[in-house]
Amino acid sequence: MDIDAFVTAHQPTWDRLDQLVKRRRHLSGAEVDELVELYERVATHLSIARSSSRDGLLIGRLASLVARARSAVTGAHAPLWREVVRFWTVSFPVVAYRSWRWWLGATLASAAIAVVTGMWVAGSPEVQASLGTPEEIRQLVEHDFADYYSENPAGSFAAHVWLNNAWVAAQCIAFSILLGLPILYVLLQNALNVGVLGGLMAAAGKSDVFFGLITPHGLLELTAVFLAAGAGLKLGWTVIDPGPRPRGQALAEQGRAIVSVALGLVVVLLVSGLIEALVTPSPLPTWARIGIGVLAEAVFLTYVVYFGRRAAAAGETGDVERAPDVVPAA
Incomplete structure (x- = not known):
């Protein structure tokens, strides 16, 4: 034409x-x-x-x-409450569910890099020496790491954490326009940082402190980041392989769907930030703080699987255009 x-x-x-x-x-x-x-x-x-x-x-x-x-x-529009219900029961979970392979892959790759890095740092005094002086490392593992979660008022700390994590997730989504390649760098940096910190804490015999403080909020927080990364990578891959649809149409549909991820993760990261501000530094026993984090993670994954699978079975895609205007044409 x-x-x-x-x-x-x-x-x-x-x-x-x-x-x-x-x-x-x-x-x-x-x-x-x-x-x-x-x-x-x-x-x-x-x-x-x-x-x-x-x-x-x-x-x-x-x-x-x-x-x-x-x-x-x-003329007539659906009530706002109905659109909100549809978003949380269809649009957001179905996009997360349909891209589960991508964010599971991001999770496993990041976990592997973090573990290998942590073991390398913990087992190599030379590597530790290259990361800082003995005094700096001692200050980090004995004071700075734990103080980070309690040195600011809970409200302002929660807002700071939420904005920071939302920015990381937004980067993962925005970088999808570059075939998703910068997302791999963001994930690598994040995994290396966690691995280095965990390795230094383990070398100082403080693995219990590390996992006791990072697990309550980290499970949900990292899941949200990996979900954003997975959705961004999937959109980037659509540029290469749009499937049976025209590339422009495939990108438009996937791009609109990823908006649901961005909006949904705002709330997910807010919950994670509240846990980090209120639960992580609380005087609760370690098992109770970790239990809250595991429960929050289990609730989120159950929500995605239940509502996402049901919406996918009904043919939903998460596209914000619920009924695209396509009519027969010669």
């Missing part, structure tokens, strides 16, 4: 529909009829573009116009 000719032929129709949508609250009867007619016509144009072109900009522009026109034509 000649894209330039297609755009030239139909541009006036698209502009007119856009004008009517913007004035939808002040249309005459004839203009309402025209709005409906143009909506159907442009929906057909969108279908033709999707099936015959890989111009992502054109498809995105038409999809946005058709979505706004559909809203103007249908």
Whole structure:
């Protein structure tokens, strides 16, 4: 299909529909009829573009116009509470569930790197010496690591942790536009940092302190980061292998779906931050603090599997466009 000719032929129709949508609250009867007619016509144009072109900009522009026109034509909207319920029972869990192989792979690879790094640091005095002076390492393992969780008021600390972790997750999602390659670097840096710190604590005989402080919040926190990384990597891979769909359509659908991950992880990381601020430094026994972290992790994974599998079985994809405008076209 000649894209330039297609755009030239139909541009006036698209502009007119856009004008009517913007004035939808002040249309005459004839203009309402025209709005409906143009909506159907442009929906057909969108279908033709999707099936015959890989111009992502054109498809995105038409999809946005058709979505706004559909809203103007249908008028009624679902109650906000229903959209919120749908998000937490369908949109977010199904995207997480469908990308489970990606974030499980990120989890296993990161865990392996962290363990190997930790064992290397713990068993090599030379490596420890290269990381800092004996006084600096002693200050870290005996004071700084534990003090980090209690030196600030719980409220401000929770906000700081939430913003930091949300930023890491946002990086993982944003880097998907670069085929996801920078995500691998983010995961590597994170795994190395955890491994080095764990190795230094183990070498000082404080493994119990390390796991007692990092486990309560770390399970849910790292799961959220790995989920963001996995979703980002999946989107990056879609550029290489879009499957049977046109690449532009596949990227648009996966890109819209990943928005659900970004929004959902805001709440997941908030819960993790609250655990880190309120539970990790609390006087509760170590087994109780770890138990809270394990429980939070188990609840989250159960939620993703239950709702995600059910939504996937119903054919949901997590795409924020619940009913894309695709009509038959010759």
